Amino acid sequence: MSRILPLLPLRGVIVFPYTVLHLDVGRERSINAIEAAMVRDRExxxxxxxxxxxxxPGEEDIYATGTVAEIKQLLKLPGGTIRILVEGLRRGRITRYLSYDPYMAVEIQEYRDEGATTNEVEALMRTLINEFEHYVKMSKRIPPETVVAVVSLEEPGRLADVIASHLNLKLVDKQAILEAFNIQERLELLCEILAREKEILELxxxxxxxxxxxxxxxxxxxYLREQIKAIQKELGEKDERQAEVEELREKIAQAKLPKEIEERALKEVERLEKMPPMAAEATVVRNYLDWLLALPWQKETRDRLDIKVAEKIxxxxxxxLEEVKERILEYLAIRKLAKKMRGPILCFVGPPGVGKTSLAKSIARALQRKFVRISLGGVRDEAEIRGHRRTYVGALPGRIIQGMKQAGSKNPVFLLDEIDKLSSDFRGDPASALLEVLDPEQNYMFSDHYIEAPFDLSKVMFITTANVEYSIPRPLLDRMEVIRxxxxxxxxKIKIAELHLIPKQLKEHGLKKEQLIISENALRRIIREYTREAGVRNLERQIAKLCRKTAKEIVSGNTTAVKVTAQNVDNFLGVPRYRHTLAEEAEVVGVARGLAWTEVGGEVLNVEVAVLPGKGNLTLTGKLGDVMKESAYAGFSYLRSRAKELGLPLDFHEKNDVHIHVPEGAIPKDGPSAGITMATAMASALMGVPVRNDVAMTGEITLRGRVLSVGGIKEKVLAAHRAGIKTVILPKDNEKNLEEIPPQVKRKLKFVLVEHMDEVLKEALVPFERSSRQPATEVKEAREEAITQQPLTHLALSR
Known part of the structure; x- marks a missing residue:
């Protein structure tokens, strides 16, 4: 019988006649077919x-044989999907496709199971039921109640279809059963498939x-091994080799290693068990197993996330150090909210003695984490970071893995000291090896050449220290958060000495608080006249010297207590090393004070210029770098271009040589900060006008006299403050950096922001008539003396 019905293509499922099944439908054409069927007779x-x-799918994508089914239930689900309950009725075969839109309509030929039940069919039915019962017993996936329901079926076609629907068969086999319109063929095919499935189950x-x-x-x-152990123990005998292997196996079982590491360790134990005891390779394997068992694969300490306690510590x-403390407290706050935050990588950059290393220890104490420190100064072998290959007896892991073993936890505070002093040679570049260590996107699977297994460093809080930022490789610097x-x-410094340095040195030297009293004025004099540094390391040495002198006096019986005042400091520490301030020096023609930024902090450097009869040569001494030399030439060219305005002969450069010298020639000096300083010193020498003794300056100069911004403003301003400078000349573009200056320093200094070299000369050079600084006669005499030494016609510089 031919009929026209909507077609519903099925994916990965077959519906047999006499079976009921839920189907989820989401394709638009299929939904339209269901709606068309519901409007008609639900078939x-x-x-x-x-x-x-x-x-x-098209015609060639769909099997021709299928099932005529009745839609029993329809339920619309969220998202436009429809769930239907269908019951298979009869087999059918597509004879032709009538339409494709809005749904697929096909003409089908229906087939009904007809014909008398012959003895052969009866025999096949009994065989099929018997095979199905055995299959159910072997598979244990089909409930026994299903067998009872199947046995009661008397129609051979229905029996075959119901059994086929319960079997876990390939879709191709199910389709073959569906296409078997002849009942006897269907029963034979199903018996054959069941026999094959039984064989598979037996296997x-x-x-x-x-x-x-x-x-x-x-x-x-x-069990036997345990018996052997018991017998050996009872007899007092022990196989050392077997005992070592068993001990290693027990340690591996107790260590709770990751699965991959445990398998690797057990494999190495098996290798060790098969090796001769005295083989060199056995020593390598033992050392390797010791390292695997010693590393904290799973151990970690619990962070103390109390911000108030951390701030107190x-x-x-x-x-x-407010900025650093604030950054640590921010980390604790985020760590408390986000449990799985990866460890930050901080880089403390600053001169020696400012507390970079001790700050890292305080962070570890505040977090209650283990603390590990390694120094990278002078490290030039990549194996120091990544470890050695296990090819010889003396091979070891890198210093990162060694540090993790030392810490005993997978989340310590790990200090990489002096990272700016890494070097490289033919053995590799350790800075490049550190890229994986300090990259949060990679270090969760850090690979050491010795361990040969990924180790998780993502929970480590790495802190690096450096004196200068420019010598750190840029890719490495990019992975760190720099805190200056x-x-x-x-x-x-006075507060640090009172709160930390003096109590520490008293304890180390066995002195009581009342046995050595250092007044605040004494500390101030020590800072000014015996130390000149950005940090407090030399200050601590001087305090230690006072403690040693005091201990000697007390032990000798000369006194029971010592009081150090500003008046008697030199009795203990000797003659002062430094004058109180550079600003107390006299105003001199051709000497300007510049501010420099070095590895040990800010420094005040004098730039001296002498003008000599000659042919216009410019001489530079003082071990200057290329950048400073270029600044000197740029400043000299600027003065030549402004000779008329400055009152200089237009041909002064043809009759005079200019010699620029920066004292302390053994120290290399380079950078763009000295441009306006050298130009000011040259202008002073050529014009015969002294430079103010209370002025220091920093900035780069262009050929047209523009003043460009420079770095290290805070360090340079602190150096000027230490030297007693009253006025600091800075580039206008560095105005934003004044916010970094401590308020107590900012109050004592006058900042002059300049954009052009003319403004620098106006501020730095001494005016002709000046009653507030020194008598005008002294200035006049200095000018006349300078002019008599130089063949130049001096004109007044208007202020």
Whole structure:
């Protein structure tokens, strides 16, 4: 009988006659077919696609044989999907496709199971039921109640279809059963498939039995080994080699290693068990196993996330350093909110003695984490970071893995000291090896050449220290958050000495608080006249010297207590090393004070210029770098271009040589900060006008006299403050950096922001008529003396 029905293509499922099944439908054409069937007699034709991945199947993509089914229930789900309950009625075959839109309509030929039940069919039915019962018993996936329901069926076609629907068969086999319109053929095909499935189940059973026997064998061997151990223990005998292997196995079992590492360790134990005891390779394997067991693969400490306690600890250990403390408290706050935050990588940049290393220790104490420190100064071998290959007896892991073993936890505070002093040679570049260590996107699988297994460094809080930023390789610097610690003011040094340095040195020298009293004025004089540094390391040395002198006096019986005042400091420390301030020096023609930024903090450098009869040569001495030399030439060219305005002969450069010298020639000096300083010193020497003794300056100069911004402003300003400078000339573009200056320093200094060299000369050079600084006669005499030494006609510089 031919009929026209909507077609519903099925993906990965077949519906047999006499079976009820839920189907989820989401394709638009299929939904339209269901709606058309519901409008008519609720009947629809179900046929399976040949490829389940095809979203828009055509005639060649769908099997011709399918099932006429009735839609029993329809339920609309969120997202436009429809769930239907269908019951298979009869087989059918597509004879032709009538339409494709809005749904697929097909003409089908229906087939009904007809014909008398012959003896052969009866025999096939009994065989099929028997095979199905055996299959259910072997598979244990089909409930026994299903067998009872199947046995009661008397129609041969229905029996075959119901059994086929319960079997876990390949879709191709199910389709073959569906296409078997002849009942006898269908029963024979199903008996054949069931026999094959039974064979597969029998093989599965044999495999399971074999695995069980193997497990029993392993348990038996374990039992026998334990018996051997007991017998040896009873007899007082012990196989050392076997005992070592068993001890290693016990350690591996107790260590709770990651699965991959545990398998690697057990494999190495098996290798060790088969090796001769005295083999060199055995020593390598033992060392390797010791390292695997010693590393904290799973151990980690619990962070103390109390911000108030952490702030208290940081304030106890360090005075000042507000920016660093604030950054640590921010990390704690985020760590409390986000449990799985990766460890930050901080880089403390600052001169020696400002507390970079001790600050890292305080962070570890505040977090209650383990602390590990390694120094990278002078490290030039990549194996120091990544470890050595296990090719010889003396091979070791890199210093990162060694540090993790030392810490005993996978989340310590790890200090990489002096990272700016890394070097490289033919053995590799350790800075490049550190890129993986300090990259949060990579270090969760850090690979050491010795361990040969990924180690998780993502929970480590890495802190690096450096004196200067420019010598750190740029890719490495890019992975770190730089926090600059420029140095301390005089008031901060006094507080640090009172709160930390003096109590520490008293304890180390066995002195009591009342046995050595150092007044505040004495500390101030020590800072000014015996130390000149950004940090407090030399200050601590001087305090230690006072403690030694005091201990000697007390032990000698000369006194029971010592009081150090500003008047008697030199009795203990000797003659002062430095004058109180550079600003107390006299105003001199051709000498200007510049501000420099070095590895040990800010410095005040004198730039001296002498004008000599000659042919216009410009001589530079003082071990200057290329950048400073270029600045000197640029400043000289600027003065030549402004000779008329400055009152200089237009041909002064043809009759005079200019010699620029920066004292302390043994120290290399380079950078763009000295441009306006050298130009000012040259202008002073050529014009015969002294430079103010209370002025210091920094900035780069262009040929047209523009003043360009420079770096290290905070360090340079602190150096000027230490030297007693009153006025600091800075580029206008560096105005934003004044916010970094401590308020107590900013109040004592006058900042002059300039954009052009004319403004620098106007501020830095001494005016002709000046009653507030020194008598005008002294200035006049200095000018006349300078003019008599130089063949130049001096004109007044208007202010």
């Amino acid at each position: 629809i034709f179900l046929a399976m696609q040949k490829e389940a991945q095809t979203d828009d 599965e059973r044999k495999i399971n039995l074999r695995v069980r026997k193997q497990m029993e064998k392993t348990q038996k061997e374990y 940081l304030n106890e250990d360090h005075y000042g 610690i420029p140095g301390y003011t005089e008031e901060e």
